[in-house]
Amino acid sequence: MRTTAVTDHPKTKLFYGWFVVAAAFVVTFIGFGSAYTFSSFVDSLQRDFGASRGSVSLVFSFAGFLYFGLGMISGPLADRWGAKRLAAIGMALVGLGLMLAGRAQTIVQVYAAYSIGIGAGVGCAYVPTLGAVQRWFVKRRGFASGLAVSGIGVGTLVMPPLATWLIASLGWRDAYLVLGFFAAIVGVGSSFLIADDPRRHGVGPDGAPLDPLASSPVRHGVSVREAVRTARFAGLYATCLISAFGVFVPFVHLVPYAVDHQVAPAAAVLLLGTIGVGSTAGRFFLGGIADRVGRDAFLIAMYVGMAASLAIWAVAGGFWPLVGFALLFGVFYGGWVAILPAVVTDHFGGRNVGGIIGILYTSVAIGTLLGPSAAGFAFDISHSYVFPVAISAAANVVAALIAVATMKTGSPIAAVVRS
Template sequence: MKNNSMSYRIFYGWFVVAAAFAVTFVGFGSAYTFSTFVPSLQNEFSASRGSVSLVFSLAAFLYFGLGILSGPLSDRWGSRVLAVTGMVLVGLGLALAGMARSMTQVYIAYGLGVGLGVGLSYVPVLSTVQRWFVRRRGFASGVAVSGIGVGTLAMPPLSALLVESIGWRDAYFVLGGLAVIVGAGMALLIVNSPRDMGVAPDGDPLKIGGRSEPPKDFAVATAVKSQRFIGLYIACLLCSFGVFVPFVHLVPYAVDLGVAPAQAVYLLAMIGLGSTAGRFLLGGFADRYGRRFSLLVMFTGMALAMMIWLIATELWLLVIFALAYGIFYGGWVAVLPALVMDYFGESKVGSLIGILYTSVAFGTLIGPSAAGYAFDLNQSYTVPILASICVNLAAMVIAANTSKVSQQRLSDNVPG
């Protein structure tokens, strides 16, 4: 049988997208169930909300920060082996967290297992999707990372049901099994480049002689020194101080208002629902109206949604916040990797996305845990929410100014 994706009725790039969807669904879906486990961990280990929140922050720091290593490794070795290994680590980390006898053991098991596992897989699968598409890159990227949204929609209610029925420890065992079976299994479908299947991006035929003209790529050192990359890095760093605060603190916030925990957990599902819609709809929007402009819309939208959270004292307002925030958060995640590919080409896209995501890692390390400690001090989330609004607006201003810069030796013809 010839190794040629033209023999498939469906362009093989969509199988790669499906694999990326599964990896992000399992990896981030498992990670974003963390808010469901906060009360159990507090009760089990007599821990403060700030110290429990730090578990998520440490894991998130690793799974975004590790991209600086996994990105270059995927450029060199391909993404399949990294994604499979990552999903196995996620499953192992969750299982070991279920066996923990102290908060320190939770930090090690969850932080290293989930953090390293998602970190090994996330940037590689995202960068691979970018290589398979040009015309529909924003949409394909949106579908791939919509796994995060669907995972956020489906996994927290599942984990709440598991915690209630079999306890938090066994719930972590079940989630770990799903990570290995679904995540690692689907990751086997990943193929690093359409050229490995005998076609060009979007399923177009290769040019005569089996070669297509190579894209205009830029060296990593050149790209990261450019004003465009620096501005994008700073904007994402600022945004990330607040972007993951709701994933950790929205459920406890609702419970503090008197909402039953079984109902409060569905707020995370609403973020997932909005995020899924945002990744599908706003990814296509970005392809049509420009990915640089769309990034500004995402920053502004997240800030405006946070304003709803700031005044919310009833469940229905929290639902509106969760849906609105999810839409713009999902769009932000979908647009970023496509924008990096637009700016700097394909050959080092994994390396550059990995470097960019270290900004998200540092912001996430600080933001959710700082919000937890702020709550411990004054029993209020007002300051963390206000701070999240401000950093998103600052990110929008920086990104807007950066997008006006004409980069040295960067093509003005790229999409977006």
């Protein structure tokens, strides 16, 4: 009897899941890297339009709220239409937003192009892309997720200096055009490598061979409606909401805190880059550790680590102690971002993971919108950052305790697998 050879055997062909991870890296690199280029344009915009520094914070808050909050729309759409389409649309919006910013005639038009283009673009692409990565891995899901989102950290390090160089060489308007074309071409191009289901490529998760008698591709998992009604989801949502309220405070207030403590402004700005270095390291290296020690326990450790590092910030006064805080905080923050989508997929399955992650990330959107501004109001009242930083640390302690309690609840996907 003649047999048919398997043409997509994982031992003879590179597992396509790594191409999906690479595409996700590029999407997060361009999306979030483009978002953080705004700081490079502030001086030019102030000079040409007379914009105030205070108004800049509104741009970041609105864009951040959009790219986390829109996941509850883009996630379910990706589960239905495919992550490739949503990621391509999102990258096109990012590129269009940057190009329109370069042709703006008022500062309001710049803000609208940046906030809506970047916010809606990243919101359209981020959650669907992360959801696609989760479906390709089980044993190495944490490692793969960490590699995918490490594009955020690398983009934060690379894109702002690139924008600064382009502004010096071409002027801010043409710099926006170049960045926009780059984002559209490279971002959309990489999106076409994204695929939702390994079974359609002839393999299972992690490259495992498929049963040749298996039926059409099936992805196990609960529905979005079933997921959001579980105690497990409620616990995850509460931990993310409470933690995010404090997690994003350093991104807005670390530099002014350092300046208040006699750190030179040029040196203070480097602290944000230090968070990016730590975050990149955390995303690259901690995901693999999570796969070995258990992803639930690892998530709790990230909350504890962020709480401990924020406590260090509360007592740090000089440049080097703040560098130590920024690096340590970045590592735990990066590990949190990397492992969260994997934990969601572990407990709810891959069938509707985009929609579930999207709804979960509305908690992060709320924290991004409220946390830094609340810390600013607290500083206006007390003229000190001690109270808001302490609250940020305490919030992550509470998040860790809720995560411990959540671990005791049953995993919804376990019931689906048993049935």
